[in-house]
Amino acid sequence: xxxxxxxxxxxxxxxxxxxxxxxxxxxxxxxxxxxxxxxxxxxxxxxxxxxxxxxxxxxxxxxxxxxxxxxxxxxxxxxxxxxxxxxxxxxxxxxxxxxxxxxxxxxxxxxxxxxxxxxxxxxxxxxxxxxxxxxxxxxxxxxxxxxxxxxxxxxxxxxxxxxxxxxxxxxxxxxxxxxxxxxxxxxxxxxxxxxxxxxxxxxxxxxxxxxxxxxxxxxxxxxxxxxxxxxxxxxxxxxxxxxxxxxxxxxxxxxxxxxxxxxxxxxxxxxxxxxxxxxxxxxxxxxxxxxxxxxxxxxxxxxxxxxxxxxxxxxxxxxxxxxxxxxxxxxxxxxxxxxxxxxxxxxxxxxxxxxxxxxxxxxxxxxxxxxxxxxxxxxxxxxxxxxxxxxxxxx
Numbered sequence: 001x002x003x004x005x006x007x008x009x010x011x012x013x014x015x016x017x018x019x020x021x022x023x024x025x026x027x028x029x030x031x032x033x034x035x036x037x038x039x040x041x042x043x044x045x046x047x048x049x050x051x052x053x054x055x056x057x058x059x060x061x062x063x064x065x066x067x068x069x070x071x072x073x074x075x076x077x078x079x080x081x082x083x084x085x086x087x088x089x090x091x092x093x094x095x096x097x098x099x100x101x102x103x104x105x106x107x108x109x110x111x112x113x114x115x116x117x118x119x120x121x122x123x124x125x126x127x128x129x130x131x132x133x134x135x136x137x138x139x140x141x142x143x144x145x146x147x148x149x150x151x152x153x154x155x156x157x158x159x160x161x162x163x164x165x166x167x168x169x170x171x172x173x174x175x176x177x178x179x180x181x182x183x184x185x186x187x188x189x190x191x192x193x194x195x196x197x198x199x200x201x202x203x204x205x206x207x208x209x210x211x212x213x214x215x216x217x218x219x220x221x222x223x224x225x226x227x228x229x230x231x232x233x234x235x236x237x238x239x240x241x242x243x244x245x246x247x248x249x250x251x252x253x254x255x256x257x258x259x260x261x262x263x264x265x266x267x268x269x270x271x272x273x274x275x276x277x278x279x280x281x282x283x284x285x286x287x288x289x290x291x292x293x294x295x296x297x298x299x300x301x302x303x304x305x306x307x308x309x310x311x312x313x314x315x316x317x318x319x320x321x322x323x324x325x326x327x328x329x330x331x332x333x334x335x336x337x338x339x340x341x342x343x344x345x346x347x348x349x350x351x352x353x354x355x356x357x358x359x360x361x362x363x364x365x366x367x368x369x370x371x372x373x374x375x376x377x378x379x380x381x382x383x384x385x386x387x388x389x390x391x392x393x394x395x
Contacts, residue, residue: 001026008038015265018042018219021098024239025052039265042219043239047209050221051239054132055096061234064208068201068225068234072134081121081133085114090136093117095124102173107136139228140189140382141235143179143245146202146223147260149269150216153203157185157252157276158195159245160378165292167368174292175334178284178352178369181248183344185276188375189382190227197232198225205237218264229385244283244337251315251339252277279341282348282370284355285319286336289362297332301361306338307354314351315339335363345370 004023008016016032018024018040027045032038042048049056055074062069071088074096075081085091093111095103103124111117121131145156161179165171182188186195202221209217222238222245250257254275263272288295306316320333336359340351349370356365368374 001028001031004028005031005036008032008036013038015039015041015261017261019240021048021051021238021240024048025098040218041261041264043217044213044215046213047215047217048239050205050209050217050237052098053096054094054236055130057234057237058132058134060205060208060212064204064211066201066204066208067197068232070135070137070233072132075121075131075133076125078118078122078125081131082114082118084133085117088133088135091117092134092136093120093124094132094134095127096130096132104173137226137228137233137235138385139226139233140378141224141226142187142190142198143242144195144198144202144223144225145242145245145249146199146206146221147264147269147274148202148206148217148219148221149264149267150206150210150218151267152270153199153206153221154269154274155199155202156249156274157181158187158190158198159248160187161242161245162366162369165287165366167366168374172292174287176242176244176285177287177334177366178282178337179244179248180282180345180348180370180375181252181280183278183280185278189379194227194232198223201225201232201234216267227382244285247283247315247317247337247339248281249276251281251341252279277341279343280345280348281339281341282345282352283337283339284352284365284369285334286338286356286359286363286365287334288330288332289364291333291364295330295332296362297330299330299362300327301330301335301359301363303328303336303359305358305360307358309351309355313341314355315341316355330361330363340370345375346372 029040029042030045058072090107093105105111124131143159147154159179159181162177163173165174202223206217220241222242224235226233263269317337320331321335322329338352338355340348342348
């Protein structure tokens with residue numbers, strides 16, 4: 001925190017866009033604005049609880065009657081947890097605070113008995129954290145990032161991320177192996193009505209935050225949603241741009257991003273239309289062998305065979321990669337993201353796949369992201385549970 005403040009004091013930027021969740025949770029925006037007078041695209045600490053406290057978010061939706069909550073309870077003591085777990089049957093257990101995407105455990109995937117679930121809850125409580133227990137949901141996930149200036153909310157392009165490390169959505173969860181967006185700014189399994197519901201939830205949350213805290217939420221409302229047989233459900237909120245989804249949407253943003261940031265800061269987002277190219281995008285992350293559990297690191301990779309294309313077709317984003325003596329060195333996490341941009345998903349996927357396949361070294365990527373086969377399975381999944389759902393699904 002001190003290093004960030006000192007850097008800002010020396011450089012005096014016009015504004016700061018805060019990326020990671022930890023500085024938001026620690027109040028970096030509060031200090032930049034209050035101590036240095038530097039405006040930020042990112043919420044104050046109290047508002048950043050939207051991501052840093054799962055209990056805060058669930059209770060906010062419940063308090064203000066915003067649809068989308070699954071059945072849930074927040075526990076600060078072990079009393080009552082066992083009864084609730086047995087009543088739900090299948091469940092998800094989450095620590096209240098930030099866990100870097102690694103704290104969520106699901107029945108019959110990570111926890112195979114009530115005893116194991118209780119032991120995990122007791123572990124969380126022993127750290128001084130609350131436990132959030134939710135019903136286990138089945139459906140298709142998607143991400144809708146909206147921008148908020150405190151009063152007005154503007155949606156970005158909807159994206160679907162792929163958390164599982166392996167082909168066909170197998171293996172452990174990761175920070176995200178890749179994502180895609182479509183040229184019509186929809187997803188193949190989403191109706192316009194479902195997308196509108198997600199947009200309305202994001203807008204309602206921004207309003208509720210303003211009413212509850214008396215502060216304006218300026219930044220990104222990243223809603224992680226799931227379409228289920230019983231309607232739309234909110235999985236979680238992030239209080240900043242999501243990775244990898246941001247790589248998709250900013251690659252096709254036509255509106256000047258600096259102007260977007262200024263509109264968020266000035267409360268004039270309603271006067272600046274967000275315009276995106278009518279192009280499809282596919283993002284694929286190249287990661288070290290062994291990722292995420294035992295990734296190779298301090299090993300070089302060769303990018304010399306990656307094709308050169310104009311940025312309107314291919315973007316390369318370096319991530320967990322160092323340069324030493326002119327070599328690209330793996331540091332142990334997701335190394336490089338390639339974003340293919342095309343007139344349709346087939347074209348965008350082919351561009352991203354060609355680039356990712358040309359990285360030489362102890363790395364791999366998910367070849368199935370953005371492919372027709374995988375997306376058809378997603379569509380079939382939604383159709384399978386919508387057959388038994390009411391003809392008009394409400395959130």
